[in-house]
Structure formats: structure tokens, C-alpha cells
Amino acid sequence: MPADDNLDALLDLDTLHASLRHANVESMTFLNEVAQLFPDAVSFAAGRPCERYLSVEAVHRYIDLYRDHLAKELDGDLAKVHRTMLQYGRTKGIIDDLVAEHLAVDEAIHVDRESVVVTVGCQEALFLTLRALRRTERDVVLTVRPAYVGITGAALLTDMRLLSVADSPGGLDFDDLERVLREAREEGLRPRALYIVADFANPSGATLDLPSRYRLLELAEAYDFLVLEDNPYGFFTGDDEDGLPTLKSLDRSQRVVYLGSFGKTGVPGARVGYVVADQRIAVAEDQTELLADQLARLKSMLTVNTSPIGQAVIGGRLLEHNLSLRAATLRERQIYRENRRQVTEGLARRFPPGKGPEVTWNSPRGGFFLVLDVPFPVTDELLEHAGREHKVLFTPMHHFYGDGVPVPRMRLSASQLTADEIETGLDALARFIHEQVD
16 A cells, blocks of 8 residues: 555554564565566576576476376375365475485485475575574574575574674685684674575675585584575586585584575475474473474464475476486576676676776676676665666675675676677676766
8 A cells, every 4th residue: 555644654663573674674675676677677686597498387297297196195095185285284395205305316415304394485494494593682693794685584583683704705704703603602692503505605606615514514513503504506507517515415413404495496486495404302301303393383383384286386396307406407507507608708808807997706606696896886776777777787785785885796697588688788787887987
């Protein structure tokens, strides 16, 4: 409903949750909707998967595949099949078994299906985990800065203090991590977890190398915290190799809670994610449960269960590809590889060293994102100007720092663009940057 200045306000914003005034709450909506404000602009802003191979026909096929699979599992009892797919369902999900098998096939992660909770996207998985870990105001979560806006938003909504750790070209400054951990303990705080995207992080594109992965697991055990590993981009490597092992597959002390999504590898509109939480929780003197059991209890009071229809779509996609999404996304991997190459080579042609404005960028070997450094602070107002006057969009990096202060950096993604759109967009971006410095 539009605002009406002639009406007396029923509520005061100051009486509502403090997160509603925070810049990061606005960031998620802004980043999701900015392209709709300028539909004619080439958008390097959105981190959306390629739409070339999404189809309604495939969705119907996936549902049929999962229905047939379920019929075999339930000995042909069609009433049970229909009930499973169309009624309120099991809180942990109806495809938790397929998710567990998929992780074994693709990631060498071997967990029981009871450790898996299927969620409404990965964002719910993140929220549930932080909600469970936040007992008192002493409990804090750490993340690398700049960070995906979803972790800052989830921390705000769960009233969990977020401590920032410095970034590095290798993805994480370990000296700063230890400093933050020590200082937190000295202040009487209890670091519960570190959130990290170890492969092609959003927004930086950075990747932890193998020694760093082992070192992080060692620090998690030494300082007694969990690692929340979010892995939406790990399949999209820059070559034909399978990439580095996940932290979860290397974990031998149950320090890693694995957060997953089928938004980039499956069907984004299905809104299906999951969390693997196989940590044991002492619930009585001689009784333990899985952390996944506790998360399911929270989920039952939040979203009740994840849409069985959405799960059936993802289940069918998994079944169609023998539970391997690494194999299912070979075409997309090639597209993302070519698009990254085209963007970096295109930037090099438009901003050669020593000529014109000083513009630099990183060159991640996989994922969706790269970061462009420019000689002026990048504000949301400049973004809107670029969209309106130059027909090009990008993401101001201040959205990933959490304080709303503009910085001379922008995030670019070409994951859903064609080759022609990339060239048109880079031309427009170059004109915009020259306009700001000339």
C-alpha cells in the first residue's frame, strides 16, 4: 500500500526489530530488484545462473522421474506417492536421501541422510544454523569481509554479533583470524562459527588453497569453533578438473557444517537448499542427538517443511544425472568459463596499463564474480545513473562491507549474459568510468 502522509502512523519504526534500519537488509532487496528498474540495461550486477537450459518441460520431466522413483521406493503405493509429493511433508525433507547420495558422488562427503535438512534455499539453512548457535549475547559469528550479504542479514535477524576477519588474495588472512579470535575471548565473547565460501567466494571470487583448508580446520579445533562452509560455486571451475576438495570432505573432527543450494546447479525457482549438520549434541547425561535434529525442530516452527513439489523437481534432476550435478552442469561450466575469459580480456582491451583511468581487476579461476577497482567511490546513486544513462549495471562493493560506506570497487558477474551482451555492456561500462574521471 502506498504511503499516505495524511494518515497517522499506527506503528513507529523504532518499535520494530532493529535489523529493519540496517543497510544490509536493504541490500538484499536492492540487489535482487535493481535490474527490474532498468530492464534495457546490460546487467553485470546479478549473480544468477545461466537461463539458457532452464525450461518448463524439464521441470515436468524431473517431477515425473521423481514420482516414478518414489513409486518404486513405496512398492507402487500411489496414494502414498501422491501424499508424499502433495501434502505437508517431513520436516527434514523428502529428498534428504538423494542429497546425501549426491554429496558422496560429487564431493566425497559421506554422511547419513539423518544429518541432512532440506531447506527453503540456502538462506534458511544459514538462518537456522545461526539461530541454533546463538544462545546469549556472548555468542558471535565470524566472516571474511567483504562478505555475502546473506550472512550479515542472517546474523542481524538472529541478533548474533558479526565479527569481521580481513580478506586476502588467498581468501582469508589467518593472522587476522587468530587476532580476532583472541580478542573476542579476551572480551568475554564466545566465537561459535566462521562463515566462509571456500571456492570462488561472493563477492571476491577468492579460493582457499589446499594448505589453507587444512590450516582452517586445525584452527577450528584449536579455538573450538565451527566452520560454516557455503559452496554454491564449487562446481564451476575454470578448467576440466573437479577443483579442490571441500572443507567438509577433509573434516575429521566434525567441525564443518555444510551449507548447500540447488539454486546455481539445479532450478533456482525451486528454492531448495540444505544443511549437513552431523555434529553430535549432548541432550542428556547419556543421550546425544544430531545438530540436524535441532535444526529440524527450529525449521518446524519457521517454514514447517520445504515444498515437496520443489524437492521433487530437484530430486528428478539428480536422478536424471545419476546423482551427479558435476556432470549435469558441464555445459554451464563452459559458458561461465568463456564469459569470465571474455570479460577479463575485454577489460584489458578497454583499460590498457598506463593509458586512461587506472582500473584494475582480479581474475578468479572459477565461479561467477570478479572485482573491479576504479578511481572513484561507487555509490548506489552512480549505479542508478549508469543504468539510466549508460544502460549498464554492476554491484557497488559497499553492499558487501556492511557499513554502507562507498568504496572504489564494484563487483561484476557475466554468468547469465551472451557474448554480444558482454561486449555491449563492457563498452557502456568503459564510457561510464571515463565519464567519472575525465
